[in-house]
Amino acid sequence: MNDVNDTPRRRSDATRDAILTAARERFAADGYERATIRAIAKDAQIDPSMVMRYYGNKEGLFAAAVSVDLGLPEPASLPRDDIGRALVARFLDLWEENEVLTALLRVGATNQAGAERMQGIFREQVMPVAVRVCPDPEQAPARAALAATQLLGLALTRYVLRLPPTVALAREEILAWLAPTIQRYLTAPSP
Amino acid sequence: MNDVNDTPRRRSDATRDAILTAARERFAADGYERATIRAIAKDAQIDPSMVMRYYGNKEGLFAAAVSVDLGLPEPASLPRDDIGRALVARFLDLWEENEVLTALLRVGATNQAGAERMQGIFREQVMPVAVRVCPDPEQAPARAALAATQLLGLALTRYVLRLPPTVALAREEILAWLAPTIQRYLTAPSP
DNA sequence: ATCCTAGGCCAACGCATGTTGGCCAACAAG
DNA sequence: CTTGTTGGCCAACATGCGTTGGCCTAGGAT
Numbered sequence: 001m002n003d004v005n006d007t008p009r010r011r012s013d014a015t016r017d018a019i020l021t022a023a024r025e026r027f028a029a030d031g032y033e034r035a036t037i038r039a040i041a042k043d044a045q046i047d048p049s050m051v052m053r054y055y056g057n058k059e060g061l062f063a064a065a066v067s068v069d070l071g072l073p074e075p076a077s078l079p080r081d082d083i084g085r086a087l088v089a090r091f092l093d094l095w096e097e098n099e100v101l102t103a104l105l106r107v108g109a110t111n112q113a114g115a116e117r118m119q120g121i122f123r124e125q126v127m128p129v130a131v132r133v134c135p136d137p138e139q140a141p142a143r144a145a146l147a148a149t150q151l152l153g154l155a156l157t158r159y160v161l162r163l164p165p166t167v168a169l170a171r172e173e174i175l176a177w178l179a180p181t182i183q184r185y186l187t188a189p190s191p
Numbered sequence: 192m193n194d195v196n197d198t199p200r201r202r203s204d205a206t207r208d209a210i211l212t213a214a215r216e217r218f219a220a221d222g223y224e225r226a227t228i229r230a231i232a233k234d235a236q237i238d239p240s241m242v243m244r245y246y247g248n249k250e251g252l253f254a255a256a257v258s259v260d261l262g263l264p265e266p267a268s269l270p271r272d273d274i275g276r277a278l279v280a281r282f283l284d285l286w287e288e289n290e291v292l293t294a295l296l297r298v299g300a301t302n303q304a305g306a307e308r309m310q311g312i313f314r315e316q317v318m319p320v321a322v323r324v325c326p327d328p329e330q331a332p333a334r335a336a337l338a339a340t341q342l343l344g345l346a347l348t349r350y351v352l353r354l355p356p357t358v359a360l361a362r363e364e365i366l367a368w369l370a371p372t373i374q375r376y377l378t379a380p381s382p
Numbered sequence: 383a384t385c386c387t388a389g390g391c392c393a394a395c396g397c398a399t400g401t402t403g404g405c406c407a408a409c410a411a412g
Numbered sequence: 413c414t415t416g417t418t419g420g421c422c423a424a425c426a427t428g429c430g431t432t433g434g435c436c437t438a439g440g441a442t
Contacts, residue, residue, distance in 0.1 A: 153344015
């Protein structure tokens with residue numbers, strides 16, 4: 001079959017990418033149920049049946065459209081007191097550089113599969129960082145969970161609900177207020 | 192028409208309440224789109240058409256089902272340094288005493304009308320408290336917004352996404368970690 | 383006893399959705 | 413040039429949705 005080791009370039013790759021891009025936009029804007037395959041297909045300027053051909057069904061499309069690499073900083077690479085600020089900064093960049101995370105959060109709020117995918121990301125990408133930065137690794141899950149409440153809460157109110165006073169906050173304000181919170185959740189002694 | 196001043200008891204009030212209760216459960220569990228009128232009617236053990244008769248349409252049903260009074264504590268009634276803890280405690284109680292807030296958050300994440308309703312609650316019930324507790328009332332919106340990110344983030348991860356490490360947190364742990372955060376957002380000098 | 387109203391159900395409509403299978407054109411290999 | 417494969421579209425399907433209108437029945441008022 002495909003003896004070629006490198007990714008075998010298919011002639012339809014352009015279409016496939018167009019579908020994924022349109023899907024991300026729609027999922028981010030409308031959530032899972034209201035992002036219809038027909039609308040996604042129209043955005044990608046192809047027939048709805050092509051979506052099925054390439055991704056099987058709607059769930060498969062979502063799985064293919066939303067793949068996240070948080071690219072969190074390596075804790076060892078910076079001063080221990082700066083980890084809070086570095087994480088907040090990284091999260092702000094992540095949410096603004098593309099719509100994948102907004103799509104994931106919107107879908108996760110309504111869809112079981114979406115929620116489970118977020119749990120997976122937390123487990124495999126957030127937890128390892130927490131383990132390496134927490135004073136007592138046994139407390140890592142709780143501390144990582146606390147940090148997640150603050151960071152996801154920011155994303156929720158700013159990028160999903162678009163609560164006006166949260167949208168109005170400047171990047172520097174957010175950094176200045178939230179960095180100490182995250183720093184404390186991860187490194188301060190238990191209260 | 193209704194010259195009677197007190198609420199005119201209709202014979203159908205039991206049914207109406209059953210519909211609202213079922214609606215809250217379904218909206219909380221499934222979000223707006225997947226909470227179907229048919230399913231709600233089945234839960235309430237009546238015909239779907241009754242829902243339309245009493246609430247006009249699905250949007251009207253949602254509006255009737257979620258009406259929230261946060262019942263936030265009056266800042267003047269307690270020591271200034273305890274306001275953070277009091278607010279966190281009140282929020283935990285609110286989210287656990289019924290499903291209205293979960294429904295509202297799930298719907299707000301996907302539905303424009305739901306998001307606007309949350310903005311209304313923030314404006315009319317959260318802001319007034321912030322104005323009375325903030326050192327500089329001009330900063331009240333930003334500070335209230337920050338508190339909202341933390342509290343809604345907790346609700347999101349604990350009651351909607353059900354991130355296991357967040358669900359595992361004990362009430363006392365949450366209070367001990369989050370109270371200082373809220374206290375700082377509302378009353379500490381700007382960083 | 384007789385109206386009349388309100389509570390309730392049934393059956394159906396129109397529509398949008400996810401999904402399927404068949405058909406056609408363009409490209410690649412022989 | 414022929415042949416097989418791939419990319420693509422069209423038309424349709426079954427289903428479930430919100431919503432509507434008509435009909436029946438039981439209370440309450442007179």
